[in-house]
Amino acid sequence: MVDDDVDLVEMCRAVLEHRGHEVASAYSAAEARRALEAGLPDIVILDVMMESETAGFELAREIHRNHPNLPAIMLSGIHAATGVPYRFEPDEDWLPIATFFDKPVPPARLADEIEAILGS
């Protein structure tokens, strides 16, 4: 899970661990890159606005390029924070992720989505 919001990571971790998953955390895209070099998870959950406004977008493309079979779910407040007039949606070239969620996402809903993606 890659997000600079300590509390969001905490609450997702608690719920996901309770549902039997293991959670490793990174609080920036840079930290996530180091963690991914050390070993691959089954799925990546990532934020967008971290050390830069678009750090998560860049990370998502990088992950897709280097590990095409590693799915990613994006959680972001970018629609509300920037008021962009269109929606970011998963897109093979531009935004290669499985799902885009607007924050806040109930951790249980996130867990459902993770299980749906990994189960399929």
Place this chain on the structure above:
Amino acid sequence: MDTLKVLVVDDEPGMRRGVARALDSYRFALPDLNGEVAFGVETAETGEEAIGMIAQAPPDILLLDHKLPEMSGLDVLEHVSSLPGAGASMLTIMITAYASLETAVSAIKRGAYDFLAKPFTPEELKSTVRKAAQSLILARQARKLAQEKRQVRFQFISVLAHELKAPLTAIEGYLHIVRDRAAGDDQATYDHMLERSLIRAEYMRKMIADLLDLTRIESGTKRRELCAVDLCETARWAIDITAVEAGKRRIRIELHAGAPVVMEADRGEMEIIFNNLVSNAVKYNRDGGRVDVTVRAEGDGAVITVADTGIGMTEEEADRLFAEFVRIRNEKTRNILGSGLGLSIVKKLALLYGGDVTVTSAPGVGSKFTVELARAPQGEPTQPQEPRLRRLEAARPDAPGGKEQ
């Protein structure tokens, strides 16, 4: 040079030519504007023709004859007054053959800015047009200023809303999990979540308190009670209230001051300065670090320094530190909460006291903040006024008391 477009609507060819001749070469300087105002004149014979021209490209000033064939001047006036945004973009001067009060009043009531009674001399024409031009330019400047102010305010409110939403989102998230027992049976997990919720709520409260301080200082509505304040005593007070937090992390705070440093100031404002600097020095320190506070007199004022042995920051980070809602976000500050307003409040206060706040810092070594206070703010805080807006009111002929000023 600003060239204002004047449209003259009159069925007498002599009148149209006369006005054009008088205004074409006329220029005047506006005191607030760097440069001159000139006029470009266009003419129309009838009301219908004028309305067509206005629809194509509205003039800045409309010189409108009252007595036109077919459509009257008042009908044209009524039409242009109903156009969206007409008032601020175009001013109408009614030309009337009967210098009767009734005609003038009905024209002004329908949105005319002024009137000119026939026959008039070129000087009377210039003087009336000049008054309208000044009013128009000042109104445009005032509108531009108001727009800029609205923009700044809008940005501030957007950021504020975002900053207030963040802790609420965290608190709500935790409470949902606790309510639904979504994280298993271990009570310790829930205790931790409740603890985090309380911490986020506390910082939200602090942010609101800071915001109120900032608003009071900026609006000038805060009543300032000036008295002789010993800044060493205020420093000790700030150190005392930070002692528990510092003790938990084995951070030593030392005050280096000799004799009392007394200056005329508002005690509450001095407390805000010391409290922000000392609590930051602890918050951004390393465990086992130290904080050194110095206070010394200088002239009628004082110089305060607060140095820490904390995480420090880069030059680029230090540059934007005193702006509102700026919080340095990196791996080292991830777990440190704050309102993002404290230092911008310190800066505003330092400026009010004729001084400033500066910082020197090195990443991993520490930061040193220096606050210089020259003297107590002069006079009672007053509401910032818009001199141009007031002058505009005075320039309008229908403004109450406008003519006397």
